[in-house]
Amino acid sequence: MSINLKSLVSVLDAEWNGSDIDIFVDHISIDSRSLQNGPQTLFIALSGVNNDAHLYIAELIEKGVQNFVVQYIPENVKGKANFFIVKNTLKALQELAAYYRNLFQIPIIGLTGSNGKTIVKEWLNFLLSPDYNIIRSPKSYNSQVGVPLSVIAINEKHNLGIFEAGISTVNEMANLEKIIKPTIGVLTNIGSAHDEGFLNLVQKIDEKLILFKDCPVIIYQKTEVVDSCLTQFAAEYMMHPRKLFSWSFTDNSADVFILKKESKNEHTHIQYQYKGENFSLEIPFSDSASVENAISCLLVLLYFNYNQEVIQSRIAMLYPVRMRLEVKNGINNCSIIDDSYSSDFQSLKIALDFLESQKKNASKTVILSDIFQSGFSKEELYSKVAQLISDNKVNRVIGIGSTISSFASKFANSRMFQNTADFINEIENLNFNNETILIKGARSFQFEEIVSLLEEKTHETVLEINLDAITHNFNYFKSKLKPDVKMMVMVKAFGYGNGGLEIAKLLEHHKVNYLGVAFADEGISLKNGGITLPIMVLNPESTSFPSIIQYQLEPEIYSLKGLNAFLKIAREKNLKDFPIHIKIDTGMHRLGFEDNTIDELIVTLKGNSTVRVQSILSHLATSDDLQHFDFVNQQIDLFEKLSSKLMSELNINPIRHILNTSGISNFPDAQYNMVRLGIGLYGVSNDPAEQKYLENVGTLKSIISQVRTIPAGDSVGYGRRFMAEKETKIATIPIGYADGISRLWGNEAGFVVIKNQKAKIVGSVCMDMLMVNVSHIDCKEGDSVIIFGESPTVIEMAEALKTIPYEIMTSISQRVKRVFFR
Structure with a gap:
């Protein structure tokens, strides 16, 4: 542009x-x-x-x-x-994008719906790219901000656009319609996503249809409720004649009627009727969502008048869409950012920003394939790519592909290979050590092989951490704060089991004010990982004081003994104004200065120039239980009294903070200068009403190692605690109590989820394995297994085990690989 x-x-x-x-x-x-x-x-x-x-x-x-x-x-x-x-x-950004969109008279496909928008967009890009130079929304850029940023990327060489529009409530789509101005509308599956933003299903559909108010054609699945909404829609926008192009499994009045559908070997064969003729089509998926998405693509191809031979050959090549960037541990202390299934200029910009925000190592490497569909000439494209990589201070570029190789002179410190196989043959000589590596390539280059070679090898159980969900939860709680209130986020206990450094990187990117850890070694690990944010150590042992000073951590001081020990070391090291945090005990009776020790604390600190009281804090004991409302207010009143006395006697104006996650929601008048966000960041609230506004962060996944069928009377596992009453199909999962799964979750108390169905755990949970009953599930070895996430949630598990979500989350072993994604 x-x-x-x-x-x-x-x-x-x-x-x-x-x-x-x-x-x-x-x-x-x-x-x-x-x-x-x-x-x-x-x-x-x-x-x-x-x-x-x-x-x-x-x-x-x-x-x-x-x-x-x-x-x-x-x-x-x-x-x-x-x-x-x-x-x-924001309105200015949208007006700028609408103005820019009107400079181009090219066909635009506009996608909206509850589910499937991004997948249909990516598949349409694949299906139409042999014949068009396409600009499309990068990733899932479908919001009030994402849509204008997507549209502004159009340039003169593009001759087709594909943009998705997502909304969460009423009065949002009109803004996006002015920006996208689609000439072809596609309505994907209407499901339950964002139901809370609408009165009912009809209101949701009506709002989504606004995207198509000037659209000559609307492609959709024919249902009674959608047809009813379209009738009302047509009456409202009569001045714009349009074609309704529909499909259906059940209504033979649809333009494309699916006569027959049968699944076999992970594929689906359909027969459909169009313009009085019958056709067959093979879709390389068996799940209903993928089949519906593929049919939406089929109708676009039919609308574009593609012949049946081309349609069949291209749809047969559809592939699973990776909609996320993943961060993985790599060999030789590297970290890997896996974006190995797409290569276009707009998504490269996003990936490079993500590389900067998630880099664990100062040195940055990009492994990049040829880039397709940029809309630029090759000379202009690779000049822009080289400048982009230079601006992002990338230390090393490895290019793979004949085109990028021909522009090697544009890249500083680069190494080029004609194809992926040539790179793999040389991988041992490329010395990947202590660097963050972005791997970004088009599907045809099969960069997943490179990821496999460079990532750290661990067993097949992983804890997937959704960084977007963390950002959402962070912003949810931040929105509850008064404008000048600071935020400390707790990343102790390895980020509540989710991963300390990676989450700290994300929080630093979002400019959080403080991080909190329990012990000095946690803070040292973060500092060694490149974190520059101030870090408070909540439970510092006196033996760790020298290290705390060396790594510029900030200790919580909760006793006179601890204060005197720290002051002694501070004097020996000739420190001046070293920040410390004074903990007051207001009723938790765990750590902190009590009322009867405040005077001695004041005497000890008065006139002392080696340390500076950076903050005064206390901890609420029952902020999550409003039955103890009066006790919390007593704590707050005592905190106000004792902290004010300290401030007055010492003539200081430190940060004050007492609220934890539940306190932020339940006691907004006690925010003081800062709050401490803990478990809420990770998607857990003690309030069921609030829980629906938080997003799940961690999903613990494994696979089926083996499937066997046992006869009636046989047993499973140690102690023969499960006896089969009839022929039973048993699946073994490679995760056990050494990975953090409580033995109390076994013996049919708990379950896992396989292919969206519950499978009860049978017999005792072993150290490294557990067994489940899959008699009712069509599954095989290698299939994915959900241990916890959306279902069961850690809250459900905690309730069943009579514990708290904290224990479930922090129990997950370090040997379980963490995979971070956006």
């Missing part, structure tokens, strides 16, 4: 404040952390409940950004850059 700033004054209805308006920009940014920001960037300072990008404008100017869309000009940057002043920067 290239936009003249002069044209934007009227487009954005903006007030201009700057020196030079007759210049061009080629990059729109909303993320101040991106290394891609520079002189050609127009930065749009979004302001919302959770963050205000205006606060980072000064930093951006230092990095060379000169052009901004703002709601106000901060005092410290007046006269230092060019500003477009608007009433609402």
